[in-house]
Structure formats: structure tokens, C-alpha cells
Amino acid sequence: MPASTATLLSGARVPATNGEVGPQEIIDRVERSGLRGRGGGGFPLARKLASARANAAGGDAFAIANAYDADPDSPLSRTLLERNPEAVLAGLALAAKAIGARRAFLYLRPDAPAEPSWSSQREGLSIEVVRGPGGFMGGEETALLAVLESKRAMARQRPPYPAAQGLALRPTLVASAETLAWLPYVVGSGAQPRTKLVSVTGAVRDPQVLEVELGATLQDILGRAGGVIGELKAVHVGGPTGGLLTKEQLGTRLDFDPLREAGTHMGSAQIRVLGDGVCIVAEAGRLFAYLAKETCGICVPCRVGTKRVQGILEGISSGLGRTDDLPWLGELGDHLNEFSLCGFGITSASILRTSLRSFAADYEAHLGGRCPTGTCAPTRSRRYEMMAQP
């Protein structure tokens, strides 16, 4: 690991921030650094800060570090808090200062380890450690707000964004722990945030959390995780709702925009390698089964749609598929993408879009009555049928 690129996980001393730096100055410095949200969306942090600060206008505001790690296979925040907790806490304090918040929260998974010292008072700011309910949706930024309001973890429609109406309907900054960990380096020493934590899993020799340079190719990253075991069939990038990329797409650079162009997204920054023994149809079915279990249940496309897509995919992998199932899946993917309430449903369409485009052969093989890898056992005996009116 070249030392120059690692910042967050390198154990480098967290620069002490000069107490003289005022709120506006913090925002200006973040703006100059071009820091984008590491939680997956890639939204410029400076704009979030400025918006929350303007909306608060000196009144109540809150800052929240999302260290939830919704995707359990991508424990980025947990790793960061193990190796460099001070960066996260200092960053949270800086963000709170920038927007004028006097209360801040460090939001963890229920099972995440935490030091008692993390709940602290500093410079008139109280930082509290709170724990979410578990499950994938607990990490969604508005579901997280609902949890802090003692409600069920359910997403809320945006706009208004949390920076306008967040916790208790007051302006709230919600940023991932990784984003906030950059703040002391950016504000204190003028560092350029050039790296991103990723979790490499699946069929690689050395699965681990890595800090890699933004712009590194997926091929490079897999190399750093010890290389692929056996033949690579697909890389699943971005966590459970991410798209499936082919071997030919390994040259894709790890950054927000190139990933989007490739059909997936940064998401939980999990890079999962699927070997050539994996049937993509069954894999997509398993992903949607997981999503149908994890959806918060508020909006129709996501609550019912994920279940129905799962059913169609399982039908195909059980040998009950028909040719018109494929355009149907495309149609349902578009619906998920267009009509879902939060990023969960919106991004889940990428599984369908990428797999139908790049792994059409697997679907075709199943429609022809044969599993391409010989690994699929039927999971259902009845498929969805049309029920017409008499």
C-alpha cells in the first residue's frame, strides 16, 4: 500500500484545528477541497453545509455522523472507527460548528463496538452515540432521522432534504463517518480528499477493507486484494442494490461518475467478485430476495415491486421462464427507478439493467431450460400467471 495515498486508515495524526477557523471559513475550505459525500451519493459536502447553515439561521440544528454500515459486508465505518476514531469525532465537531449545531450524534449499528469516550462534550457541543435498529434500511439518511425520532426506520420523501428539514424538522447535516473524517485533514492541513474506502469481498484471495485512490481501476483494486480466485465472471459494485459489471468492464475507474456511467453506483463501496460458477439469474434473484426482506415498506414500488421481481427471477431460475419475462423485468426495473421513494428502490433497478444487458446469455440459457453454470436448483414450482377478467 503506497503510504502517500492512505490518509484515513494510515494512522496519520489528526491535525488539530485552529479554534480561530470560523463556520464560514470551514465551509469555504471544504468547498475548495471539492469533498464529495463518501456515503455513496457523492453530493458535495460544502453545499450541504452551506444549505443547513442558511436554513438554521442561528436556530437549532443537528449534525449526524452516519457510521451505520447498512451493508454488513462493507464495514467501512467500523474499520475507520477502529483505526482512526478521532478523525470522525473531530470532523463531526467541525461540521456541527459550521452549521451552528450544539448537538451531534454518532449513529452506529446495534452491534458495533464503541468507546465510552466517544460520547463527549467539546467546545459547547455534545456528541452522543446512538444505535440504529439493525437492517439495511436503518442506514438510509431519512430513515435514520426517523429512528432518532423514536419511530420505525422508514424513509421520508425528499425534498425537503434533511439540510432543510431533518431531525425534529430542524436543519440537520447527515453525512457518512468517512466523509466527516476528511474534515479535520481538509480544514486543518488543506489536504485533498483523494481516497475512498472500499470493501473487496467475494472470490478474491485476501478480502479486506482498503483505502484506494479515487480513479483507480477495478482491476488494480482487485490486484491489491490478492487477485481473483479462479475465473472472474462478474463484479458486483456498490452493495446489494449495485449493478453487475463484466470482466470487460474491469478497467472502470472507481469514482462516482465513471461508476454511474458503467451502470452502477458507489453505494456501500463494496466490490464483490463473482466467480464463473455463479449463475447471474439466481444471483439477481438472491439480491432481490434480500431487498424484499429489507425494504422499509412505505412505498408501493419498493415494497411490492422487489418481491415481484424476485418472484419472476426465481421463476426463470427454476425453469419456468418465458421469453416475455425479460422485457417485463426491464419494464419493472424502470418502474422501480422512476417511482420509488428513496435511493433503495431507485438504485435497485441497476441490478436488473446491468444483468439483462451484460449477462443476457445466462437468462437465455435458463429460458432454454438449462442453467448456464449447472448450479440452479428449482426454488419454486409456480410462476406468476396473468389473470384476465372474464
Place this chain on the structure above:
Amino acid sequence: MSLLERYVQPSEAQIPTVSHHGEIPSGQPTTTIVIDGQEVVAVVGETILRAAQRAGMNVPTLCDDEKLAPAAACRMCLVDIEGMDRPMPSCHIAVEPGMKVTAKSDGLFQMRRQNLEYILSDHNAYCMPPCQIGCPTHIDIPGYLDLMSKGQHVEAARLVKEVLPFPYALGLVCPAPCQEVCRRGLVEEEIAIRQCHGYTGELALEMEEAPTPFPKKTATGKRVAVVGAGPAGMTAAYYLALDGHAVTVFDRLQKQGGMLRYGIPEYRLPKVKLDKELNSVWQLGAEFKGGKELGKDFTVESLLAEGYDAVFLGIGADVSNEMRVPGEDLPGVLPAVKYLRDNASGIPVPVGQGTRVIVLGGGFTAFDCARTSRRLGAEVTIAYRRSRKEMGAHYTEVDDAEHEGIKLEFFVAPVRVVEKNGRTAGVEFQRMELAEPDASGRRRPVAIKGSEFVMECDVAIAAFGQTPDVEFLEREQGIRKTRRDTIVTNAAFMTDRPGVFAGGDAVIGASTVIQCVGQSKLAAKAITRYLEGADMAAVANEIAAEEQVPELIDIVPYKPEEPQVRMPFLPFEDRAKSFALIELGYDKSGAEKEAARCLQCVCPDVGRCHLQRLSLEHGLTNNRFHRAEPVDYHDYEYDFSHDFILRDLNKCINCTQCVRICRDVIGANCYGLMGGGYDSIVTTPWNVSLSYTDCVSCGACAETCPTGALMMRERDLQTYELDVVRCIYCGDCVEVCPHGALGETPNFELSTYQRFGVTVLAKEELAAARTWKPSEHIPTNEETHRSPVRPPEVRPPGPPRWGA
């Protein structure tokens, strides 16, 4: 200030966005937005949806209530907003000056339709019963079967007579399209629906005064002439008389009944009982003038000149179609209608013991002729040019005819009538075969060359269908006929001449009795509306809206198998030479047992359900997500344990309106979401009975529920007994009632609240009734009946609590 911010303002700082009547109070800051190219004035801070609704635009939504904070859960109200990269829920986004919104587009329509398909795929409940859709009158079959099974036969008869005035006659002669689609057929055998209403009808015949669906309305002073005393005319007369009009029925034959009397033979429908049933029309004050023929004794013109305000032409179709073969004018060739009519009116017919009869045709009339001839002692053959499958008559009738000793000859077409000594001696036929399927997929019969043969007979009866006798039209102004000799009407059953209506066979051509009844029921409604001075285009729309709606879900719950209760029939050996009724009718226990077999596959919320309405609006008549594994669907237990509110989670669509209204408006907070992922469902804490929650039985949840998941238990609360001695006139009940059902009157507070009836009387109406005394009937008028229930004022939920 955005909408959400407004909810956390102290209540004194809140301003009502708009009045409940929709107009914007003066002094409200407004802005203008563009929705679908139309400029809409909106109050600053209100949502796009609210602005659109006030402008009269129909944006579909299932989870919005103006009392509640938006949830954006149903995803039906999504609209495209210029400058936003994806559709946004209009119930959630506040208006901004100059906003350009697209609420109607093909893309949005398709997406919303997909949304509805999803919702319906997990809406594990019945919607419309297929029998009700199948019957042209859309009679409430589950309703009367339920009443019958409880032994309430008079109530059942009243319910039946809402759309079907002659249940006894129809119980014997109807081809029962309802039974063909009965869902019980998916379990084992369909319900004997027709025989069941036949039983209630027969019971009603024994009563001194026939039960009516509702009391006869007060006299309107309008006069209506009904021409034709057949099924169509008599149905129209029945409902017109009930509506309070003075009705006169004319018929060219001496007795009432039309085809029921002169077309349907005695062994299918005894005329004594038919008269008893038809007499219910005269009991309502209508008048019968027999032996008066339209075009001879009077004309439409003369009726109108005599002071009739409207005329209904129910002249039927009683001219037999011609055979169109040589020799059809010979003595011994009889038109079917004339043959049946002569026999029914006691005029001798040339058929008797040993006569050889050939009946040509395969419809109901052909079998009526054949079985009548058989009863007169004739040797009968029915000749039909297609196969048994294509016969118009019901298969039971075909089977019965065979058992009675009638021969059936298929794939034969008459070529000519053979003459001998100036009389009919036989019919020459040609054998037919089915050709290859044509473009429409139908296989037409074609003649086989050289296959001609002669079948000897004394009498040939031609039953090739009938057409209306419209000769009188030559002397009438402004009534048109089609090429098929039927009368032209518009969708409101009115001919081109204002005030002249038509229905039944005269309009649709020869059809079944039930179709005529269904038409005349609607025509009677149209005539009443016409006499009220309504706009006929609007009436046509009302009728179209009343007409059939497709059912949406087809499921079969578990029921133990139980075969149909068999109708007792006259044994075949007793049928020879006897015109005795062959269908003997159910007894009380049989009828009740059969009625109890009904699955009651109907949702009580039909007609009020917004999910049903939107699905119909989106043309959703099929669903691609059916019949998969049980894990793909939910099957919840009902909760009918609460005294006032019925809960059926199977119909819940997770719109969370009840959650929000119970928490934010009522304050009881009885509902929330339980379960995770796809299994999320709105229910009480730990899914306990609603009785164990803090429920105050206000009914707000049932009122706001867009489907039938939450419904008020049906009950009659039209009058509260108020103990005046103990009332201290505190007005508390008026204050707390969430429906505004209680009002202040000059006397004291009172309530009338009838959810399933016509009205909820609000404060305004009661306060306006200055002279009202509690002993009197409650003052209402038609307008207030139609006005929607006024919602209570918005109560802010207060700042949400959040964790320590």
C-alpha cells in the same frame, strides 16, 4: 414556509390554507403555477395536489387526506415537475411560483397503472361478484342470498325488486347468465341463483300486497304512456309508478304479459301466477288498456297530444323472420310466434295427435314450439344447420327436449318446402358441414353438394328469430329505425324525438327477458330524470357510470364442498300431453340451504373504494402477478371483534392514512406498521384486537380508509335517544365529534349519523332548521344529501418527540 414547517407552528400561528368549500379566503398570499398547461392559482405553502384538486383536476391518489401530513406512500400522485430529474409526489411538494407541472401523460399513466397492478397483486380480497356483473340488471345477488339464508325472505324479495320486479317469472324462464360465471363453480357447482329468487318471488305472490323495494314516492303529477305490456314495458311501468308518475300501459293484445304470456308456454311459466306477479304493477296505481294497437288505435303523436309527458315504447320483437325458401307460403308452414300465441290464447292450431312437425331453428323459440307440439301429441323433429354446441337454447332445454321424445337433426338447412295437394308435405334439406375457420376464426356451415333429401311432415314451424314490428313508424315523426328494424335510441334510451323513449327487444332486437328488464330499469330511470328536467347528456353519463364494472381479483377461499340443492322436476312420463309446470320450485329449507352455499364473494366497500375506482380509471382488467406460490401473497386474519370498526388487513394497501389520522387528528394512536420488508402491514400494536387499544370508536380511520380494510360495522344510528332530563347542554358531544355529525339546534344537540345511508347532517343544516322539533322527521334536502362530509379542522400534531 413549507407545508411541513407549517405543521410545527403553534396553532395560533396557523392559518387555514383554504376553506373546506375550496375558495381561497381573501388576504391569503397566492401564487400561480401551471398544471398541464392550465394556470392554477395556489395558496403559498399548499401542495401541488391540493391546488390541482381545487382547480377540478383529477390527480389520482390513495394516501392523501387534507387533514393529514403527506406520506407519499401510494406513489399514485407522482407528477413531472420541470427542472426535477424524476417524478415527484404532488401530495408532498409545495407550490413554487412559476412551477410547471405535468400531471397527465402517457408515461405517468403507465407507471401509475403498474403501481396499481402491484397493489392489487397483494390485495387478497374479493371485489365485485361476477354474477352481479354477468346479470344485465346487476342485481345484488350475494345480498339477497345472504338474506334468504337467514330466513328473511321478504327483505330478500324487496332487495331483488330493486332491479328485478318479476323474480318469480324470471326464476322460471331466465337463461341465468349469472350462474355461468358463479365462483362457487370453481369449488364444485354454481349456486342455483335463478331458482333462489324464483322462490322469494313465489313467496311474495302469496302476500296480500307485493313488497316493493322502497315506498312509492309522492305523486309527481306527470303522466307516462308505456306501449307494450311485455317484460320491457311492464318493468318500465313498475319503476315509473314507484317513482310517483301516473302510468298507463297500452297493449294490442287483450291481456298483459307480452311474450311472457303469448310466447312462453304454460309448462315453463303458469299464467295464473304470472298474472299475480304482474298485478303488482297495477297495485302501484298504473292503468292497463288492452286491445289498443299503436299505429291503429293511437299514435305517439296522439299520446303526446293527450297530455302524456313521456312515452316509452316497449313493443318487443314479435314478427317471425321469414324462411326465404320456395314454398314458405304454403298452408302448413307456420311462423313460430304466431303458433305459440295462438296456442296460448286458445285459438286452434293445426297440430294434434300424430301430426308430423318439423321445427326449423335452434333457439329458445324453436324449443318452445317443439315441446309445445310434443305436448299436443305430435311427432316432432328439430332441424338445425349447425351442431348442438351452437344452439341458442340452454343446454338443459336441449337435453330435456330429447328426453321428452323430440328428435334432433343437426347440420341440415332447408332448401324448399315440398308441396302435395296444395298443402305442405315435407321439407327438402341439404346436408351441411363446417368449413375451414375463416379470418375471424369461426367455422361457417357450408352445403354439401348433392346431399339433398326430403323429410316428410304435415306442419313446418319456422323459428329463425324475430324482429320488431315497426310499421307504425311510417306515420310517426322524428323516430328513426335501423336496417334491422329496431328503434334508434341514444345512451339515455331516448329516441330522436324528445320525451319518447324505447327499450327492450324493440331496441336491441330479439333477446332474453332479463336483457329487456335490465334495459327498461335504466330507461325508467332516464325517464324520471327527463321529467325532472335533467340534462340528458348528463343522464347518459350517469347510466354509463352505473353500468357494469369489471371485477378485479379472482380468488377462491376454502369452503367445504356441498353440492347444489336439486330443483325438483316433473318426471318425464308425466309430461306427455300435459302443460303442467315442469320446474316444481324449492321449498323453504331447500331455498335457504341453497342460498347459504353462496361464497359471498363481494366486498362491502364496492362503489366507495378508491382502489377500485382508480383501477377502473386506469383500465386495469388483468393482473400479471397471480397464481404463484403462497409466499407471494398475504393471508391475514380478520379482526371483526371491535363493536364499531371492522378490520380486514387483506385489503390494506399500507397507505398509512389511518396511522396518521389516529395519531395526529384523533390522538388515540392506535395504528402503526408491523413486520418488515414485503410483510410490512399497518395494524394495531402487536396486532391485538382494536378493542384492546386506546380506540375511541370515532370511525375516523374507517372514513379515511381508501379501501375496505377498515369499515364501520353496519348499524342504524339514525336517531339517538336523548334523555333531556339528564342533558346539561354542555355541548361537549358537539365539540368532540370528528365528523361534525352533531350539531347545535335551537332546541338542543342531536345527532344523525348514517354512514351507509344518504346523509350526515352537519351543523349548518341543523342550525338552519330553526323550527325543528326532535319529534319531527329530520329536515334535509336533496342538495345537502349530495354534499360531501365536511372534515374537521386540522389539528397540529405538535413537534415530534425524538430519542434521548
